[in-house]
Amino acid sequence: xxxxxxxxxxxxxxxxxxxxxxxxxxxxxxxxxxxxxxxxxxxxxxxxxxxxxxxxxxxxxxxxxxxxxxxxxxxxxxxxxxxxxxxxxxxxxxxxxxxxxxxxxxxxxxxxxxxxxxxxxxxxxxxxxxxxxxxxxxxxxxxxxxxxxxxxxxxxxxxxxxxxxxxxxxxxxxxxxxxxxxxxxxxxxxxxxxxxxxxxxxxxxxxxxxxxxxxxxxxxxxxxxxxxxxxxxxxxxxxxxxxxxxxxxxxxxxxxxxxxxxxxxxxxxxxxxxxxxxxxxxxxxxxxxxxxxxxxxxxxxxxxxxxxxxxxxxxxxxxxxxxxxxxxxxxxxxxxxxxxxxxxxxxxxxxxxxxxxx
Amino acid sequence: xxxxxxxxxxxxxxxxxxxxxxxxxxxxxxxxxxxxxxxxxxxxxxxxxxxxxxxxxxxxxxxxxxxxxxxxxxxxxxxxxxxxxxxxxxxxxxxxxxxxxxxxxxxxxxxxxxxxxxxxxxxxxxxxxxxxxxxxxxxxxxxxxxxxxxxxxxxxxxxxxxxxxxxxxxxxxxxxxxxxxxxxxxxxxxxxxxxxxxxxxxxxxxxxxxxxxxxxxxxxxxxxxxxxxxxxxxxxxxxxxxxxxxxxxxxxxxxxxxxxxxxxxxxxxxxxxxxxxxxxxxxxxxxxxxxxxxxxxxxxxxxxxxxxxxxxxxxxxxxxxxxxxxxxxxxxxx
Numbered sequence: 001x002x003x004x005x006x007x008x009x010x011x012x013x014x015x016x017x018x019x020x021x022x023x024x025x026x027x028x029x030x031x032x033x034x035x036x037x038x039x040x041x042x043x044x045x046x047x048x049x050x051x052x053x054x055x056x057x058x059x060x061x062x063x064x065x066x067x068x069x070x071x072x073x074x075x076x077x078x079x080x081x082x083x084x085x086x087x088x089x090x091x092x093x094x095x096x097x098x099x100x101x102x103x104x105x106x107x108x109x110x111x112x113x114x115x116x117x118x119x120x121x122x123x124x125x126x127x128x129x130x131x132x133x134x135x136x137x138x139x140x141x142x143x144x145x146x147x148x149x150x151x152x153x154x155x156x157x158x159x160x161x162x163x164x165x166x167x168x169x170x171x172x173x174x175x176x177x178x179x180x181x182x183x184x185x186x187x188x189x190x191x192x193x194x195x196x197x198x199x200x201x202x203x204x205x206x207x208x209x210x211x212x213x214x215x216x217x218x219x220x221x222x223x224x225x226x227x228x229x230x231x232x233x234x235x236x237x238x239x240x241x242x243x244x245x246x247x248x249x250x251x252x253x254x255x256x257x258x259x260x261x262x263x264x265x266x267x268x269x270x271x272x273x274x275x276x277x278x279x280x281x282x283x284x285x286x287x288x289x290x291x292x293x294x295x296x297x298x299x300x301x302x303x304x305x306x307x308x309x310x311x312x313x314x315x316x317x318x319x320x321x322x323x324x325x326x327x328x329x330x331x332x333x334x335x336x337x338x339x340x341x342x343x344x345x346x347x348x349x350x351x352x353x354x355x356x357x358x
Numbered sequence: 359x360x361x362x363x364x365x366x367x368x369x370x371x372x373x374x375x376x377x378x379x380x381x382x383x384x385x386x387x388x389x390x391x392x393x394x395x396x397x398x399x400x401x402x403x404x405x406x407x408x409x410x411x412x413x414x415x416x417x418x419x420x421x422x423x424x425x426x427x428x429x430x431x432x433x434x435x436x437x438x439x440x441x442x443x444x445x446x447x448x449x450x451x452x453x454x455x456x457x458x459x460x461x462x463x464x465x466x467x468x469x470x471x472x473x474x475x476x477x478x479x480x481x482x483x484x485x486x487x488x489x490x491x492x493x494x495x496x497x498x499x500x501x502x503x504x505x506x507x508x509x510x511x512x513x514x515x516x517x518x519x520x521x522x523x524x525x526x527x528x529x530x531x532x533x534x535x536x537x538x539x540x541x542x543x544x545x546x547x548x549x550x551x552x553x554x555x556x557x558x559x560x561x562x563x564x565x566x567x568x569x570x571x572x573x574x575x576x577x578x579x580x581x582x583x584x585x586x587x588x589x590x591x592x593x594x595x596x597x598x599x600x601x602x603x604x605x606x607x608x609x610x611x612x613x614x615x616x617x618x619x620x621x622x623x624x625x626x627x628x629x630x631x632x633x634x635x636x637x638x639x640x641x642x643x644x645x646x647x648x649x650x651x652x653x654x655x656x657x658x659x660x661x662x663x664x665x666x667x668x669x670x671x672x673x674x675x676x677x678x679x680x681x682x683x684x685x686x687x688x689x690x691x692x
Contacts, residue, residue, distance in 0.1 A: 066595055098598030110589040113608055114688055125597045160687045176597070 012039035013216050014063075014184055019076035021055070021062050030288045032058040034240035034296075035076070037319070040233070042183060043210065045217040047231035047248070049224065049263065051285050055240040056220045060186045063218075064103055065093035080184070099129040102177035106189035108169035112161035118145075118172055119157040122179060129180050144175040148205060167198035174205065181213050188220045203229055224267050228252060236260045239286050239296030242319060246326020253345075254324040256337040259297045261344050279348075295331060303340055307331045363690070367680065374672050378665070385664045386427050389657050396657045400459040416441040417459075430456065430661075455665065456658030458651070465662035468647055472631075475545055476643030479635065480628035482559055483566035488621060490571040495578020496610060502583060510575065518572035523634040526565045530638055533561060543639045562639045566632060570624060577620060581613030588612065615685055619678050626674030630667025 021033035033055040040046040048056050061067050063078050065085060078085040080101070085093055105111040113121055119138060122145075126137040138157070145153030148171040161169055170190060177185055187206065191199035207230060210217055219230055227234055227248065234251040236244040236259065244257040255261050265279035283300040286292055298304050298312040311331050322328040323338065330337060397414035398405070414420050417440055418429060429438060433454035440448040440457055450457045455465040494514075498507040517525075533539045540557055548555040585591065586609050594608040631645030640646075644663060651659035683690045 064596055066592060094598050094600065096598070097596055103596045105589060105593065107589060111593045113590040113594070113612065115611055115686055117687075124599065128598050128600075128603075162688050173593075176593075 013042045013081060014218075015039040015077070015079040016059070016063065017077040017079065019059065019062060019078065020074065021058050021067070022073045023071050024073075025071075025289075028289050031291055032240055032288050033062065034291065036235075036237070036240075036242045038233075038235045038242060038245060040184075040216045040218055042216050043214045044232040045210065045219055045230050046233045046235060047219045047221060047227040048235050048237055049221060049227055050237035051222060053285050053288065054237040055288075056222075056237055057188055059237075060103065060188055060218060060220055063186065064097055064101060065090065066097075066103075095129070098125055098182070099180045100182050101184040101186070102180070102182040103186040103188065104170070104173045104177045104190050107193045108166065108173045109161060109193075111173060112169060114161060117158050117160055118164075122157070122172070122176055125176050125179050141175070141179065144179050145172070147209070148172075148175045148178075149201070150175070166194050167201065170194060170198075170202055171205065174202070174209070178209060178213065178215075182215065184216045184218070185210075186218045186220065189222070190219070191226060192221070192223065199226075206230065224263060236263070239291055240288060241296055241329065242327075243297060243329045244326060245319065246324075250324055250326045254326075254338070254341055255345075256322050256324065256326065256328045256334075256341055257297075257330050258301050258303050258332075258337075258340070261341060262300075265344065265348055295329070303332060303336075306336055306340075363683065367676075370676050370679065374676060377672060378669065381668050382431070382661075382665055383427060385661050385668075386430060387423060389660055390423050390426075392655075396459075396655075399654070399656065413441075416444055455662035458656050458659050460651075460654050460656045461659070465658050468659060469644065469662060469666055472642060472644045472647045474547060475641050476629060476631055476636070476645060478548065478555075478559060479562055479566065479632060479641060479643060480625060482563040483570065484621070484625050484628070486563055486567035487570035487574055490567065491574025492578050492610075492617065494571070494575045496582055496605065498575065499579045499582030499586065500605070502579075511579075514572040514575045516572075517568045518576075520569075521634075522565060522569045522632075523638060525568055526562070526635055526638040529561050529565050543641070545641050558639070558641075562632075562635050562641060566628070566635050574617065574620070577617055578613070581616060582609055585609045585613040611685075615682060618681050618685065622674045622678035622681070623671065626670040627667075629670040631663065 016039065017037050019033055019036050020031070023030045023032060036055070036059060038046060038048075048059065050056050058067075062072075062074050063085065067074065069090075074086055076086065080096070085096070088096075112118075119141065122141040123134060123137040126132065126140055127134070130137070132140070142153045142157055145157060150156050150168060150171055156164070156168075161172070164172065170193075174190075185206075190206070191202050194202060203226065206217065209215070217230075219226065221227060231248045233247050234245070235242045236251070236257065238259050244251065244255065244260045251260060252264070255264060259281070262279070262281035266281060281300055282302075286296055286299065292298060292313070294311070294313045294315050295301070295304075295317050301312065304312040315331070317329045317331045319327045319329040323334050328337065332340070395410075397410050397417065397419050400413040400417065401409050418426060421429075432438065433450060433452070433456070435452055437452035437454045438450050440450065448457055450464050453466060455469070457464055458468060461468065494510050498510045501507045534542055540561060541554075543558040543561070544554070545558055546554050582605075586605075588609075590612070591604060591609055594604045599608075629644075631643055631648050633645040633649050635641070636643045636645035637649055644667070647659065648663045650656070651663065
């Protein structure tokens, strides 16, 4: 488990350092990612959590080098085993894609080419990075399909994507991503489009393949259930920034940033008393065209009155180590945050002794 | 799967035949109610009303239109003989599309004579406009919003807005008549004199291709812009495929369906004769034949040419539909 001071240390397998991504659009500059820093180790899973528009997917596409260079400005560093991906030649990054780092996406049907068979799409992924014959590549693909749990892969490999079920398609996507044994796998909402039962299977599959290949996984999701299930570390993103970052236990047990608390509060839970109401975060995320000057979450934060003066609206908080180990971007004093968190979580659990005090 | 494909094709062929039958009836009726007396065309300058009436009777033109249509249909399958009881009957062998008394020839023969020229014209310009249209379409899509994109689109818009006869006349006037860059067009089959053939055809090919290329640039460009945004293109890139492969094998292939549709129908339309271009460049094709027969009110030729042109379009429709299934596995009946 990662400790708080390790979160800022460098030398991990993948280090993203002060990454900024902005696009020029007709309406102006969109600051999609505004200075984020995180890292992930081989064999570990980092979950990036946030609402849609918080910059999760843009971050992953920036790491993969999959952005339109003419419209996008990217700065900061993405250190991949000591190389800064943002400084590498486009063709060198291309050669890393699919071989050392791979990605799976939310909707496996639209992510597979509708006109080509599974065989064709998988073999292509093998042969772009390995000098093998088509027959050898096909054998590799069948073995990989077997590994991701596709029954009779030697037959299924000649199907078209539309002939498979959603779960099977996502397995194919995973097979395609892992076919060259990458060191880094970015999974962008890999289970969102799937049935709940299939979700669990896919997560299990990812976990067992991670153990086998010792892959670093970045799991992008808005589903806290998935996070609790697979993550070692969690980075909570809001308005293009990381607002809280720590190991999964700290984040779930002692969240300190009001936004993280709000996320946890808005998840329905079976073990909670029925009468306790869901507690959505009021308002909507800020537009990336015009981010608030101070804390990005301030306009929706119910605790900003506890910060003296107008600091939340004027000053941007730094991502700083908190007493409980994680990094938190918040102007509230540490002890106040801990108290708020304790009370709120108590309320959520329906525990009257903790909740009653407030 | 192959049986269901052949059942599908068979059904399409049958409905195609039905459509042709209906079409021939409409064409036949339509041109029969138009002014112009077919019997008048059967006799020369020294014509008297008596001769015209006699001819009308001998040729069966005094029968009801439906009976004439029946004769026409029969002629298609078994051939027919005009003026069978006269001293010099006219024989028209099956498939008899009619007989032109104006030109003293079987309509099917006239069409057969004109077809190669029209076919070469259509094929040559088709190849030019497809290569230029798809090539520049992809190019502009990849440089969307930049000066290359804007200038190609601007030129294409000009090409698209100018009528082909206008460009054709300009080309003819400057390149052939004024600057003598090419000899005056005179059609010869390519088997007879290839260089003469090419010298004649190059201008009409280009003029015709300009109009169509402009359309295909815009079509390809918009298709590419659409498919380049698809998730599977992102997948192809994240596999580490080189840009060229992503564009050609993934994006272009996915955007091909509407391009193939238009290409099939445009080519078929041209096979029915490019009237203006053939007229400007004196090409003896179907278009010239149609134009001449309309000027002369040569009814059997008009009906024949219209039907043949319709056959091309209907067949092209069928071919395009079959090609869909080849391109897109999702529309294959399973």
